[in-house]
Amino acid sequence: MEFTIGGRLEVRITPADVGKRVSVRRRTDGGGTGAEFTDTVGVLTSWDHGVLSITRKSGESVHIVESALVAGKVVPAAPARRRGPAASFEELATVTARAWQPVESEPLGDWRLRAAGGFTRRANSALPLGDPGLPLGDALGRVRDWYEERGLPAYVQTATGAEGTQEILCAELERHGWRREVSAEVRIAALAPVGDRDADVSAVRLTREPDAAWLARYQRFSTPGPHVLRVLGSGPSVWFATVPGEPGADPAAPPAAIGRCVVDGRWAGFMAVEVAPEQRRRGLATAVMTALARRALDEGASAAWLQVEEDNEGARGLYDGMDFAAHHRYHHYRHHRSA
Numbered sequence: 001m002e003f004t005i006g007g008r009l010e011v012r013i014t015p016a017d018v019g020k021r022v023s024v025r026r027r028t029d030g031g032g033t034g035a036e037f038t039d040t041v042g043v044l045t046s047w048d049h050g051v052l053s054i055t056r057k058s059g060e061s062v063h064i065v066e067s068a069l070v071a072g073k074v075v076p077a078a079p080a081r082r083r084g085p086a087a088s089f090e091e092l093a094t095v096t097a098r099a100w101q102p103v104e105s106e107p108l109g110d111w112r113l114r115a116a117g118g119f120t121r122r123a124n125s126a127l128p129l130g131d132p133g134l135p136l137g138d139a140l141g142r143v144r145d146w147y148e149e150r151g152l153p154a155y156v157q158t159a160t161g162a163e164g165t166q167e168i169l170c171a172e173l174e175r176h177g178w179r180r181e182v183s184a185e186v187r188i189a190a191l192a193p194v195g196d197r198d199a200d201v202s203a204v205r206l207t208r209e210p211d212a213a214w215l216a217r218y219q220r221f222s223t224p225g226p227h228v229l230r231v232l233g234s235g236p237s238v239w240f241a242t243v244p245g246e247p248g249a250d251p252a253a254p255p256a257a258i259g260r261c262v263v264d265g266r267w268a269g270f271m272a273v274e275v276a277p278e279q280r281r282r283g284l285a286t287a288v289m290t291a292l293a294r295r296a297l298d299e300g301a302s303a304a305w306l307q308v309e310e311d312n313e314g315a316r317g318l319y320d321g322m323d324f325a326a327h328h329r330y331h332h333y334r335h336h337r338s339a
Contacts (some may be wrong), residue, residue, distance in 0.1 A: 002127070009025070009070050009071040009096065010069070010071060010073075011024075011069050011071060011072045012072060012074070013072040013073060013074060014047075014273060015047040017044055017047075018044050018045065018047055018076050018168075019023075019043065019044065019045075019047060019168060020044055021041070021042065021044075021074065021075050021076070022041070022042070022043070022044045022045050022054065022072060022073065022074055022075060023039065023040070023041045023072065023073055023075045024039070024040050024052070024054065024064065024069060024071065024072035024073075024204070025037050025038070025039050025070050025071040025072070026040070026064050026069050026070060027064075027068045027069075027193045028068070030161070031153070036321035037070065039134045040054050040056070040062050040064070041052040041054075041056065041061070041075065042055050042056040042167065043055050043160075043167035043168065044170045044308060045061070045167055045170070045171035045172075047066075047169045048070055048080075048230045050065060050067070051063055051064065051065055051066065051090070052064045052066060052068045052069075052173055053170055053171050055160060055167035055168075055170050055244045056160070057159070057160050057161030057162075057329065058161070058183070058327075058329060059161075059170060059180055059329055059331045060132075061156075061170070061171055061174060062121075062208055068323075069092050074165040075165045080140060084260075085188055085189075085190060085266075085302070085303035086162065087188055087303070087305075087327060088163070089159060089162045089163065089164045089165050090115050090129065090164060092186060092188070092305060092328070093127070093129055093159065093314050095264050095265075095267045095305065096122075096186065096269065096305065096307065097112075097122075097127055097268065098235055098236065098262070098264055098273065099195075099234070099235045099236075099262040099269045100120055100122040100123045100234065100263065101123065101230075101231065101234030101235065102114035102115055102116045102124070102231070103115065103117065103123075103124040103227045103230050103231065104116070104118040105129060106146065108126070108132050108134075108139060108142055108143070108146075109130065109131050109132040109133025109134065109135065109139070110128075110129060110130025110131050110132065110133070110240045111124050111126055111127065111130065111132045111139065112127045112128070112129070113130045113143065113147075114127060115145050115147070115150050115152060116230070116231045117227035117228075118152055119220070119225075119227055119228050119231055120220065120231060121155055121157070121182065121332045122153055122157065124139050124155060124233050125145075125155035125156060125157040125158045125332055126143045126154075126155065126157065127157055128156060128157070128158065128166070128169060131228075133158060133165055134315055137176060140156075140173075140176050140178070142334070143156060143335075144335050145169070148280065149302040153183075153334055153335075154275075154334065154335040155329070155332045155333065155334050156173060156178065156332070156333045156336075157245070157330060157332055157333075158173070158328065158330065158331050158333060159186075159328050159330045159331070160328065160330075160331065161326070161327075161328040161329045161331050162327060162328035165328055170199075170333070171330065173333045174320060174333075177333050177335060177336055178304060178333040178334060178336070179331070179334055179336055180331050180333050181332055181333070181334050182309065182331065182332045183309070183310055183329055183330070183331045183332075184307050184308060184309045184329065184330055184331075185308050185309075185310065185326045185327075185328075186305060186307055186326070186327050186328050186329070186330060187305065187306055187308060187319055187324035187325060187326050187327060188251040188303060188304065188305045188324065188325065188327045189294055189304045189322060189323050189324040189325065190302070190303065190304070190323070191268055191296060191297060191301055191303055192241050192263070192297065192302070193322070193323060194202055194290065194293040194304055195290060195293035195294040195296075195297045195324075196287055196324055197286060197290045199283060199286045199287045199290040199291075200283070200287055201287050201291040201330070203243050203244065203287070204241050204242070204243055204287055204288055204290075204319055205241070205242045205243075205244070206239050206240070206241055206291060206292070207239070207242070208238065208239065208240070208253065208262075209229075209233060209240065210229070210232055210233075210240045212238055213242060213253075213254060213255050214242050214258050215253050216253075216254040216255075217257075217258045217274055217276070218258060218272055218274065219256040219274060220236055220272075223283065230307070232260065232272075235262035235263075235264060235269075235272075236262065236264045236265075237260075237262065237263035237264070237299055238259070238260070238261070238263075239260070239263070239292055239296075240259070240260055241257075241258060241288045241291055241292050242255045242256070242257075242258055242261070243255055243257040243288060244256065244285050244286065245257045245276075245279075252309075254276065255276075255306055256275065256276050256279040256284055257273075257274065257275040257276065257279065257284035257285060257287070257288050258272060258273070258274050258288070258290035259272060259273040259274075259285075259289060259292055259297070260272040260273075260292075261292035261293075262298055263295075263300075263301050264301075265301070265322070266299075266300070266301055266302050266303050267298035267301060267303050267304070267305055268293065268297075268301040268304050268305075269304075269305050269306065270289055270292060270293075270304065270306040271306065271307065273285050273288055273289060273315070280314075280323065285318055286318070286322075299305055304320065304324070305327075306324060307330070310329075
């Protein structure tokens with residue numbers, strides 16, 4: 001990371017650069033002899049009262065005292081991926097939202113308030129794609145009131161790490177007393193290689209609705225109700241995959257593996273891919289995704305997306321092997337009354 005001109009370190013950023021992607025070097029107190037330095041790259045979200053706030057692509061906010069800066073510069077946006085489908089943040093945010101549609105929805109300017117009885121944060125959070133039509137503090141107050149009226153915690157879903165994402169909004173949420181609870185990656189890939197994998201799909205059964213066995217395997221199905229089925233069934237073209245248990249197993253037992261796919265134009269979204277613990281490492285997750293990908297290809301899709309939480313190492317390994325690469329990260333911020 002080069003900061004020098006003529007061999008001299010220079011701070012070449014000012015408060016006028018708020019909203020731009022920057023790279024800075026600051027002096028840290030390492031507790032030893034000599035100066036120690038740390039580099040930070042992200043979006044400069046504020047520069048107030050001698051303190052800079054920089055939001056990294058992970059969603060983490062870093063606060064730096066101006067007097068600790070030894071170098072800094074504006075840097076270009078991260079280069080676009082060289083493989084797989086091209087996609088903007090706005091396109092992906094819209095497509096992924098259509099795959100988890102709420103039972104109840106209401107506009108707030110360009111934002112959308114979504115509720116589904118608390119089933120999944122994605123269907124029970126405000127989606128802020130644009131201007132809420134109110135000053136931010138007033139808009140967030142309306143969000144809190146709307147969810148309180150429904151007996152639900154107030155969440156706002158944001159994104160970081162790509163061109164056009166919401167680092168400044170993330171920083172503003174923190175200043176208004178909201179805290180980041182869950183983060184995940186949105187990954188994308190070309191769809192054909194997923195469908196072309198050499199996987200045994202003979203046991204995979206595809207249906208338009210989840211049956212009782214599918215729901216018994218789905219780990220998020222903890223609060224039965226019609227709202228759950230409405231959310232799971234939402235989307236332009238929805239498919240459910242089931243791999244039955246071993247021959248002779250109790251028919252009422254949960255299946256060996258399941259998955260869900262939503263086909264939406266050129267996109268196929270994969271979610272709820274789960275395998276019974278005792279059935280793992282047998283290729284069942286790959287078989288589920290391959291079967292769903294082939295059906296999506298038949299419907300004209302060419303690109304794939306999925307969402308994976310950062311601590312789900314097993315899933316991340318599976319998706320790495322299928323060439324799914326991170327596009328951006330999304331986060332759910334929750335309002336805390338004590339703030």
